[in-house]
Amino acid sequence: MRKIGVVYGGCVQHHRTYTEPKYNQYIKQLIYLPEFADTPLDEFGVLLFPSQLHQGLIDQAKDKIRNFAENGGTVVAFGPQAHEWLPGQNWEFRPTNFWWWLEKDAKSGLVQTMPEHNLFEYITIEDATWHYHGVFYPPQGSDILIEAEDQGAILYIDKVSTAGSLIVTTLDPDFHYGSYFMPATERFLDGFLPWLAKGSW
Numbered sequence: 001m002r003k004i005g006v007v008y009g010g011c012v013q014h015h016r017t018y019t020e021p022k023y024n025q026y027i028k029q030l031i032y033l034p035e036f037a038d039t040p041l042d043e044f045g046v047l048l049f050p051s052q053l054h055q056g057l058i059d060q061a062k063d064k065i066r067n068f069a070e071n072g073g074t075v076v077a078f079g080p081q082a083h084e085w086l087p088g089q090n091w092e093f094r095p096t097n098f099w100w101w102l103e104k105d106a107k108s109g110l111v112q113t114m115p116e117h118n119l120f121e122y123i124t125i126e127d128a129t130w131h132y133h134g135v136f137y138p139p140q141g142s143d144i145l146i147e148a149e150d151q152g153a154i155l156y157i158d159k160v161s162t163a164g165s166l167i168v169t170t171l172d173p174d175f176h177y178g179s180y181f182m183p184a185t186e187r188f189l190d191g192f193l194p195w196l197a198k199g200s201w
Helices: 012-019 031-038 054-071 171-180 183-198
Strands: 004-008 027-032 048-049 074-080 091-093 110-112 134-135 143-150 153-158 164-168
Touching: 004 012, 004 031, 012 027, 027 031, 031 054, 048 054, 048 091, 054 074, 054 183, 074 171, 143 183, 171 183
Parallel strands: 004 027, 004 048, 048 074, 074 164
Antiparallel strands: 091 134, 110 143, 134 153, 143 153, 153 164
């Protein structure tokens, strides 16, 4: 099992999500973001960065984060990324339709592009379907697992930009689970965290 460090921003939503026993069992340590610069990372195989972290502090930490990936570590990033702090993110903002599911013949616009990938032994496309805030255009050679119908990656794995792996998604399951709403986000975390701990991407 991979040892996962979650870089915790201090907000109540993150605290509720990552201290929930069924999720906390997969986490070696919560690392408080303002203390990240002084935290040794040698024991971790994965660093997970929740959605909606303080961007200024992330920018200050990006060299250490990239070094972790260059040394073979896996970096996971949840949520919108207006600043490029990981190589090759290529973020594009899109207006968010929070209420698409109330429309006639509702379609989220998300499609599963690599159904053979082993992540989908743990989650379904429905478990990864709520609203989204934008898309990525990742580097050539990345595995795009979920994308928007009108192009752009929603969840991808980049094993070409560093010696490690970057698992990046515009989805923000930790914020919504921690806010006590959006049932799909609980199902997503129920599958994603055990898959991440197993480390078989």
